[in-house]
Amino acid sequence: MTLVLGIETSCDETSAAVLDGAGDDVAQKSLVILSQDVHRVYGGVVPELASRAHLTSIVPVVERAIEEAGTTLERIDAVAVTNAPGLVGALLVGMSFGKALAFSRGIPVLGVHHMEGHLFAAALEHRDAVPPFTALLVSGGHTLLLDVEEWGRYRLLGGTRDDAAGEAFDKVAKLLGLPYPGGRYVEELARSGDPKRFQFGRPMLRRNALPTDEDYYAFSFSGLKTAVLHAVRGSKDLEAEKAHIARAFQDSLIETLVEKTWRGASSFGRQRVVLGGGVACNRTLAAAMRARMEPEGANVFTPSPRLATDNAAMIARAGMFRLERGERSGLDLNAYASRPIPGLVTA
Ligand code: KG4
Ligand code: ZN
Numbered sequence: 001m002t003l004v005l006g007i008e009t010s011c012d013e014t015s016a017a018v019l020d021g022a023g024d025d026v027a028q029k030s031l032v033i034l035s036q037d038v039h040r041v042y043g044g045v046v047p048e049l050a051s052r053a054h055l056t057s058i059v060p061v062v063e064r065a066i067e068e069a070g071t072t073l074e075r076i077d078a079v080a081v082t083n084a085p086g087l088v089g090a091l092l093v094g095m096s097f098g099k100a101l102a103f104s105r106g107i108p109v110l111g112v113h114h115m116e117g118h119l120f121a122a123a124l125e126h127r128d129a130v131p132p133f134t135a136l137l138v139s140g141g142h143t144l145l146l147d148v149e150e151w152g153r154y155r156l157l158g159g160t161r162d163d164a165a166g167e168a169f170d171k172v173a174k175l176l177g178l179p180y181p182g183g184r185y186v187e188e189l190a191r192s193g194d195p196k197r198f199q200f201g202r203p204m205l206r207r208n209a210l211p212t213d214e215d216y217y218a219f220s221f222s223g224l225k226t227a228v229l230h231a232v233r234g235s236k237d238l239e240a241e242k243a244h245i246a247r248a249f250q251d252s253l254i255e256t257l258v259e260k261t262w263r264g265a266s267s268f269g270r271q272r273v274v275l276g277g278g279v280a281c282n283r284t285l286a287a288a289m290r291a292r293m294e295p296e297g298a299n300v301f302t303p304s305p306r307l308a309t310d311n312a313a314m315i316a317r318a319g320m321f322r323l324e325r326g327e328r329s330g331l332d333l334n335a336y337a338s339r340p341i342p343g344l345v346t347a
Helices: 037-042 047-068 088-105 114-124 165-175 183-190 222-234 238-268 283-296 312-324
Strands: 002-008 013-022 025-035 078-084 109-113 133-138 143-150 153-159 272-276 299-301
Touching: 002 047, 002 088, 002 312, 013 047, 013 312, 025 047, 025 114, 025 312, 037 047, 047 088, 078 088, 078 114, 078 312, 088 109, 109 114, 109 312, 114 133, 114 143, 114 272, 114 312, 133 238, 143 238, 153 238, 165 183, 165 222, 165 238, 183 238, 183 283, 222 238, 238 283, 272 283, 283 299
Parallel strands: 002 078, 078 109, 133 272, 272 299
Antiparallel strands: 002 013, 013 025, 133 143, 143 153
């Protein structure tokens, strides 16, 4: 058994976790997530403030994770730390700390791709959320549809041409006067919305589309956001209509996510669908995905909200997989704002 310490500081959460196990039999011993509330005041993440907040929290957060795991630093076997993608200044804090810790103890350190972490999150709670599966990763910065034949072998089916799904939720929340980050407020508001009052188009969802079409699996949400903007501007009583607008926006976005995921699952004959990323907290999305997949004989796995949003347990889990494959990072490990997920196979 291996004790892995995971560290995540790519955006506005300082997180550390300890996992114990091997293969797909892994126990989460602890998970500490410290969210930086300061960004709410600005309506978005301020990179410099994020780095500073990580600096002040990283030591206590890691100490707490080790303590909650009922272990000591001396017993940790390896360190897994997010090194891409994300805010470079924020990533550098966790990465430098992780490297220094590993160096001082003489144990391996491994740089983990944040989106590969999201891919592993569901597996921490669901034994069957393991390959082969179709994955939909929907976060504030990314929208990725992947076919996962096995861990470490990812076929990129589609991504977003403009805004990420979470970004679209956040921008629409802002237009409707809701707090940041707005995804969950939009979902809440949409619940009381009438689905027939507004109708927005389904981006890139032509019924007669063919798998050979360039946009068969692709996403685009900026047009939808503009449709919301026009509805808001054209509204004579926004207070009364904003729930209906939120509903029409969410219905359109979810139908697109579900149909494209279905296309991926059916093209590759997958019987499992795994969701990840902050937008996977959206219960309306999870319910719609189940309603579409289950009659076709496919199971849908979603992480609980704590593991769907940014956390270090998923980073430790992805790191554990790569450590078992013999991978190690050197002390020259660097941080990158953007990098393709490792293990991509071409079509
Ligand atoms: O994965 P995550 O925590 O951070 C990134 O790596 O980006 O995702 C954050 C995103 C935000 O855009 C937030 O609005 C969205 O997840 N989100 C939701 C919900 N809860 C969080 N979007 C829709 N519905 C929700 N219930
Ligand atoms: Zn994330």
